[in-house]
Amino acid sequence: MGTTYRLVAAAMALATAGSAAASERSYRADANATRSVDLSLCTNRVYVKVKGDGDTDLDFTITDDRGNVVHRDFDSTDLTFVTLTPRIDGGCASYALKVQNRGSVYNNFVVTIEDRGTTASTTTTAANTGQNRRIAIHNHTAEAFRKLYWSNTAETTFPTTNRLGTSPMNAGSNRNFDVNDGSGACHFDFKVETASGRSYTKSDINVCTESSIEFGTEFSH
Structure with a gap:
């Protein structure tokens, strides 16, 4: 019941x-x-x-x-x-x-x-205060990224939405993203997966102050 x-x-x-x-x-x-x-x-x-x-x-x-x-x-x-x-x-x-x-x-x-x-009006105001949430993702690894995820740092898991869609990021390339979930939050965690299945993560990135994220120097299983 x-x-x-x-x-x-x-x-x-x-x-x-x-x-x-x-x-x-x-x-x-x-x-x-x-x-x-x-x-x-x-x-x-x-x-x-x-x-x-x-x-x-x-x-x-x-x-x-x-x-x-x-x-x-x-x-x-x-x-x-x-x-x-x-x-x-x-x-x-x-x-x-x-x-x-x-x-x-x-x-x-x-x-x-x-x-x-x-609180819809308050949330909308916070999310559109003019803060630039555009982040350049850089792939410094030797293989393509086939998946990219991000989530509000307050959450404990990544969502299932692949932000790359059907367009992988080749090795040595970079791509810009607008990281805005509508909540007004600035701190996000990021995860990428390569063509061979390796994963790289970056935690607690302030997208309101940072302009780029460099992947390829830290590896996590």
């Missing part, structure tokens, strides 16, 4: 006095079992984050009240996050979160919901 998790915009906004309203609750997914959580979202922009205890792999699916899948994460971690934009008209929108535990032991996971609807 699912557990109802309600986020009410007006009450949360008053409680936080202008900051982004957030709340969290803990749940347990038994070994090789599925746990369902009902989400009742009452603002027009909501950030949802689900994080396990690190002991097992969790798979996540979120569906709306019509059964449409709005988010799915089947990677090998127990973390997922997504920003949902419910269509509400004086009420709340219902979503179903399904958490499937792929491990042989239980996993205690935390669901965090943050109301970003009431």
Whole structure:
């Protein structure tokens, strides 16, 4: 049976006095079992984050009240996050979160919901204050980069979006990117993967002050 998790915009906004309203609750997914959580979202922009205890792999699916899948994460971690934009008209929108535990032991996971609807104008202002977030990525290795990822340093894992798309970066080349996730954040982590499967990482780069990142001098497995 699912557990109802309600986020009410007006009450949360008053409680936080202008900051982004957030709340969290803990749940347990038994070994090789599925746990369902009902989400009742009452603002027009909501950030949802689900994080396990690190002991097992969790798979996540979120569906709306019509059964449409709005988010799915089947990677090998127990973390997922997504920003949902419910269509509400004086009420709340219902979503179903399904958490499937792929491990042989239980996993205690935390669901965090943050109301970003009431702070949309503030977020937009922070993300567009004129700060230049363009970064030149330099490939100083002997092979092409076929994948590039970046994530806000506040997150604990890289998203699955390959920023290079279908255009690898050849050895000795460089390419410019606008690193802006809309949150106003300046600090990001970067990871590249080469054609042979090697990976290079750079952590806690301030994209608001730095103009380039040099890959090829530090290697990580």
